[in-house]
Amino acid sequence: xxxxxxxxxxxxxxxxxxxxxxEKAERVFDESFNPEFTYxxxxxxxxxxxxxxxxxxxxxxxxxxxxxxxxQFKQKIDLSTMLPDGAEQVDIEAAFDSFIPTPxxxxxxxxxxSASWTPPGTLSQKFERHGKKYEIxxxxxxxxxxxxxxxxxQILVLLYIEGASMLELDEDWTYERWTLYLLYxxxxxxxxxxxxxxxxxxxxxxxxxxxxxxxxxxxxNSIPSPPASANEDTASTEPGKFPFAEQIDPLQEPxxxxxSQFLILPPYQGQSLGSRLYTTIFGELVKLPNIxxxxxxxxxxxxxxxxxxADIDYLRTVPSFSALAIASTLPAENLKxxxxxxxxxxxxxxxxxxxxxxxxxxxxxxxxxxxxxxxLSTIPSPHRTAARITRKEKASNENDRKFYFWRLAVKERIYxxxxxxxxxxxxxxxxxEKIEGALESQLEEYIERLEGLEKRSNGxxxxxxxxxxxxxxxxxxxxxxxxxxxxxxxxxxxxxxRARV
Numbered sequence: 115x116x117x118x119x120x121x122x123x124x125x126x127x128x129x130x131x132x133x134x135x136x137e138k139a140e141r142v143f144d145e146s147f148n149p150e151f152t153y154x155x156x157x158x159x160x161x162x163x164x165x166x167x168x169x170x171x172x173x174x175x176x177x178x179x180x181x182x183x184x185x186q187f188k189q190k191i192d193l194s195t196m197l198p199d200g201a202e203q204v205d206i207e208a209a210f211d212s213f214i215p216t217p218x219x220x221x222x223x224x225x226x227x228s229a230s231w232t233p234p235g236t237l238s239q240k241f242e243r244h245g246k247k248y249e250i251x252x253x254x255x256x257x258x259x260x261x262x263x264x265x266x267x268q269i270l271v272l273l274y275i276e277g278a279s280m281l282e283l284d285e286d287w288t289y290e291r292w293t294l295y296l297l298y299x300x301x302x303x304x305x306x307x308x309x310x311x312x313x314x315x316x317x318x319x320x321x322x323x324x325x326x327x328x329x330x331x332x333x334x335n336s337i338p339s340p341p342a343s344a345n346e347d348t349a350s351t352e353p354g355k356f357p358f359a360e361q362i363d364p365l366q367e368p369x370x371x372x373x374s375q376f377l378i379l380p381p382y383q384g385q386s387l388g389s390r391l392y393t394t395i396f397g398e399l400v401k402l403p404n405i406x407x408x409x410x411x412x413x414x415x416x417x418x419x420x421x422x423x424a425d426i427d428y429l430r431t432v433p434s435f436s437a438l439a440i441a442s443t444l445p446a447e448n449l450k451x452x453x454x455x456x457x458x459x460x461x462x463x464x465x466x467x468x469x470x471x472x473x474x475x476x477x478x479x480x481x482x483x484x485x486x487x488x489x490l491s492t493i494p495s496p497h498r499t500a501a502r503i504t505r506k507e508k509a510s511n512e513n514d515r516k517f518y519f520w521r522l523a524v525k526e527r528i529y530x531x532x533x534x535x536x537x538x539x540x541x542x543x544x545x546x547e548k549i550e551g552a553l554e555s556q557l558e559e560y561i562e563r564l565e566g567l568e569k570r571s572n573g574x575x576x577x578x579x580x581x582x583x584x585x586x587x588x589x590x591x592x593x594x595x596x597x598x599x600x601x602x603x604x605x606x607x608x609x610x611x612r613a614r615v
Contacts (some may be wrong), residue, residue, distance in 0.1 A: 120193060122162045124152040127169060130273070132176040135226045136308045142176050147380040149273035155209050163203045164193045170206060172269070177298075177311040178226045178259075179267035181214055209583070213269045213280075223259060231309040233296050234270035238392050243385060247300045248314065250394050253281070255292040255318075264294055267316070268451055271375050278375065278414070281318075290365060293319045297391050298381070315378035315391055319371050333472040334368055371399050374411040388417075393424050399426075400475050409477045412607055422563055423570065425476060425484050434470050440489050440516040449507055451609070455526035460519045461489060474588045482527055486520070487560050491567075493517050498561070521553060528552045 133139040152160050162168050171184040175229035185207050194203045224231050234255025242248070254259035266279075271278045283289060297315040324330060331337045373395060378388045399408050413421060429435045441460050448459060458467050471481040490498065496511035500521075509515045528549055529536060539545045 117193075119166055120164055120191065121255075122168060124156045124160045124162050124163070125149055128152060128273070129169065129171050129271075131171075131173045132312055133173050133182075134303075134308050134312075135175050135177050135231070136305070137227075139175075141173075142312050143381050146171070151276055152272060154272040154279075155213060156204050156206065156271075157202055159201060161201070162206055163197065163201065164191050165206065166191075166406070168206060170210075172210075174267060174313070175226060176313060177231055177309050178222070179263050180217070180226070180267070181266055183210055185210075190578055210269075213272065215265045217261055218262065222262075226309065229307050229309055231311065232325065233298065233311065234263070235294075235296075237269075238295070238398065239390075240300075241390065243387065243390070244334075246299055248390075249298050249300050249311075250391060251296045251298065252398070253294050253296070255294055256289040261289065263296070264318075267313070270377060270379075274377050274380075276414075281375075287364075291321045293321075295319070295391065295395055295587045297378070297387060313374075313379065314382040314387060317376040317391060317395060318374045320374055321365060321369045321371045321397060321405075323364060323367055323369050324406060330368050334404060334406060336368070342546055352533040366404050368404055368406055370407045370409055371402075371405050372409045372411055376410075376417065380388055388420050389424050392421060392467065393428070396424070396428070405475060408475050408476050410480075419563070419566070422487070422542070423486065423566065426487060426563075426567065429474060429476075429484055429488065432470075432474060435474065435485075435488070437603050438485065438489060440492065440520055442512045442515050442519075444507065444519065455522050457526060461485060479531070486524055486527070489520060490557075490560050491564055493520065498557070500570070509553055524556060525549050525553055528556070 125148050128149050130145040130149065132142040134142060135576060155425050165187040166189040168185075168187040171186075172181065173184075174181050187206075192203070197203065233249075233251040233253070234257045235251050235262060238250045238252045240247070240249045255261050261283075268280055272280070281292070283292070295317045296313065299312045299314050300310045326336070328337070368385065373392075376388070376392070378391070396408060399405050410417070438461055441463065444459060447453060448456060456464075458464055462469060462470070467485070468478075471478060474481065476484070493513050493516055497511065497517050499517075502511070502514045503509055503518040503521070506518050507515055509518060532552075536545050536548060539548065
């Protein structure tokens with residue numbers, strides 16, 4: 115028996131496409147596309163075993179994403195007794211059952227096959243790109259139509275976002291906290307009787323309450339005003355009662371809103387659509403008065419790259435950010451070996467950098483990176499080399515001194531971010547080596563970003579990061595690596611994260 119005929123790469127056997135919502139149900143794309151991951155459904159090895167010529171066609175109605183599954187193969191045999199330890203033969207027909215929703219028996223409020231069909235929720239933005247028309251819609255998962263679309267297409271999260279899992283929506287109150295953003299291509303079709311809506315990508319956001327400390331209230335400008343008169347009785351309630359508002363809307367309380375499950379479908383990747391979707395989401399959230407920060411759930415390297423370009427473009431429109439400058443000199447007392455490094459002094463002339471960060475609503479780790487990236491861009495490239503700073507703060511060239519101080523500030527951030535892991539290294543020279551290595555790795559990444567920004571300014575959209583981002587993908591090994599990549603931790607915890615070196 116030739117086992118090659120009975121063992122196949124699962125990713126290559128799954129073919130995904132969209133179909134127009136009409137009787138003809140024509141495919142949207144001439145060529146189907148394959149998933150990046152199938153292990154959540156077909157096993158860790160991502161192999162289909164015991165089937166001859168298997169083909170799994172997973173297709174979705176282009177507008178409401180109603181799925182259909184067609185599993186075909188020439189022959190099936192039991193190879194379970196011949197497999198090595200750890201390998202398993204999966205029933206490919208049954209494997210998808212728990213991931214494909216049962217069709218609803220109730221008719222949809224909007225007929226998906228009607229040319230007048232529109233997505234649930236509200237239209238956030240419409241735009242054109244490369245001669246095609248697009249729309250971005252936003253809806254709460256408390257909307258039954260939005261929830262149905264999400265359940266229809268949720269399997270795509272598993273197939274394209276490594277480490278992702280299905281949303282847990284067991285309690286009714288959780289639905290309102292989830293928002294679904296839908297990116298559609300709406301280029302008019304030659305047949306005007308068919309809905310032009312074809313899903314190009316999507317993202318979700320989740321709003322969760324944070325304890326309203328004085329610092330958070332101050333950042334949100336929500337500290338109550340003092341009484342009009344010093345003699346005013348501020349505790350006029352009855353004994354045993356507290357002056358809480360009768361009606362409290364949890365969604366309007368201080369909160370972080372986390373961007374999750376972000377995906378652009380493969381046929382639409384490489385066209386800066388991911389960047390447009392992200393900037394639309396961020397632009398809406400940053401305007402909400404009760405949103406304290408906008409974290410991202412464990413971003414992949416590809417997402418990081420796209421997000422960096424979008425965030426730096428946004429930050430450079432903030433006057434107080436664009437006014438930041440690197441110090442070319444520091445007071446002598448700040449240069450002593452036992453003096454702490456002041457990033458505020460180096461980057462903001464003693465001003466409060468964290469206050470600026472809170473104004474932008476970007477999480478601390480990402481804001482620090484973007485500030486470092488922006489300020490590095492103000493140093494001419496010939497001066498961004500350690501060979502020019504052998505005299506450190508005494509270098510005769512102003513840009514050389516700025517680069518020396520920039521490096522000091524970045525090393526201070528790296529140390530604070532990984533203090534626990536570095537503190538476990540007894541040899542001081544080894545600690546210094548780790549920090550220097552992390553600095554050089556960060557500098558290399560920043561220079562790559564600056565080159566990308568230059569290409570983008572010259573109209574090269576391919577510099578935005580190539581394939582569109584999913585979240586939760588594995589990263590390359592870092593010189594100093596955090597175990598926990600969650601961004602939405604309190605500021606006080608940045609130095610106390612568990613980390614490994």
